[in-house]
Amino acid sequence: MSELLSLGLSHKTAPVEVRERLAFNGEQLTGLLRELRGSDQIDEAVAISTCNRTELYLVVGDALEAESQVLATLARKAGIRATELTASMYSERNCDAARRLYRVTAGLDSMIVGEAEIQGQVKRAYEFALERDATGPLTNHLFKAALATGKRVRSETAVGLGALSLPGAGVVLVREALGSLEGATVVIVGSGETADLCARALRGSGASLIFVAGRHALRAIALAERSGGRAVRIDELPEVLAAADVVMTATSSPHILIEARALAEVMAQRPERSLLLVDLAVPRDIDPDCGQIANVASFDIDDLEAVVRRTRRVRRDESSRAEGIVEQEIQNFAAWLGSLEVRPTIAALRQHAEEIVAGVLAENDGRWESLSERDRERLDAVLHAVVNRLLHRPTLRMKELLDDRVHGRMALVRDLFGLDVDDDGAIGSAAADVADLSEIRQLSQA
Structure with a gap:
């Protein structure tokens, strides 16, 4: 199975x-x-x-x-x-x-x-x-x-x-670090959904927004227009870093976009100004060593845990209710999943019993020379009646065992009786869920 x-x-x-x-x-x-x-x-x-x-x-x-x-x-x-x-x-x-x-x-x-x-x-x-x-x-x-x-x-x-989104939590972290974003220059590297959420969380903060994008320049321009900022090309990143107070990165790039060595050169040009980096990407956009540069504070996605922990406490009671709903739905899934296993297991068990009856009759066929045809039919009926009565209660019990332990129980039944169950048909019939x-x-x- x-x-x-x-x-x-x-x-x-x-x-x-x-x-x-x-x-x-x-x-x-x-x-x-x-x-x-x-x-x-x-x-x-x-x-x-x-x-x-x-x-x-x-x-x-x-x-x-x-x-x-x-x-x-x-x-x-x-x-x-x-x-x-x-x-x-x-x-x-x-x-x-x-x-x-x-x-x-x-x-x-x-x-x-x-x-x-x-x-x-x-x-x-x-x-x-x-x-x-x-x-x-x-x-x-x-x-x-x-x-x-x-x-x-x-x-x-x-x-x-x-609930805060991850970009929202990043903005909360920035606000806590700076106190106010009024007049600050925030550079957002990226133009996708996460960058959009960053812009929304920053809306009304008083910050000037600059969007940096590589392959998706048109998306960055559209995002900048919606957010009242401006868009620049990825090759202009060193220039905008020199003017930035905060940098939030959220790209799907497989490579580091802000290297520690390059950032150190930028910071050398602005020794009196600090820079806050928030990396929301996985894989990371910012070299972890950037945090070692003087006047640079660098945070990655794992550093948002402290911000997130506070939001968890607020919604603890609602989470308990939500967990209850999940458990209700899991019972429905367990019943459905169990139905995929119970029916073919019962069918295989009954087939196994029928084969045993047929085998016993065949093995003893030569010993009953004087047995009439009518008596043979009666013997066959008695043996099948014994099988049916023997399997009646286990069959009922198996049909009732539609909980989250049914898989292990059916596996045990199949193992005990040495049953070989082909589940292709069972899954196909019980799971007629056409993906729409x-x-x-x-x-x-x-």
Whole structure:
């Protein structure tokens, strides 16, 4: 039988220097999904890669073998030993794996509890895998249910009320460090969603905004127009750094954009002025050594934890309500997942019993020379009646065991009786969830 397996790391288990090694862009994700689906142990795969987590949700045959293969693949891509990577990874199966995804989608596992952005990120990760034929019946059902759970949490609780986005937390940190942004020059390196959130959080602060972009200059210009700032090219970055009071970076560049050596030369031209750097990117845009330069204070995404900790306390009660909703939805998923295993296991058990009856009759056929045909029919009926009565109560009990432990129980039944269950048909019939992108987009709306 197939199992649901999740493998990943997050801000809770790995520092940014490890997370950035496993931050994948679109092309890299395409290659990763193709490689995962090429394994004979992996039938379905979805990968979530954000600044705070990289998680894989897989449908596998042999979970131990699949986990070993995936760890080796990730370690190779991260350029570190598998044993070193294992210390930062978590691994969960079936309902525990689903619970993790539900909590992630609802914003309950985020650095900033209740953040809204993660729902859209999960939706886009699922769509990405769906468009590349990497999903299947189980992951289709799982992600649709997770997105519905996230939407329910946000509509029925206030867990996201007043929640800071990561860019918002970065701006709070800047305000606390400087006291006021009135008259300050803030340089935002990037032109995507995170840069836009930075601009929104800075709106009304009195700061002058400068947007720096490389490949997406038109997006930077549009962002600058919306925010009352101005846009410059990436090759003008040294010039704007010389005039900056604050720099916030939020790009998807795989390379460092602000090197310590280059920044030291800039700071030498302005020895009396300080500079505050906030790096919101993973992989990082700013050389960690920049923080060692005189008059430079440098923060990365992990340094926002103190700001975030205060917001957690405010929403603790709402988080408890949200966790309750997740558990309700997990019970629904457990019942659905259990139905994939219970029916084929019961069918295989009854077939096994029928084969035993047929075998016993065949083995003793020559011993009953005087047995009439009518008596043979009666004997056959008696043996089948014994089988039916013997299996009646276990069958009823198995149908009732639709909770988050059903997978282990069904595995035990199959192991005890040596049953070989082909689950392809079971999953196909019980999981007739046709992936509909329009439905997924609706579910992703908070």
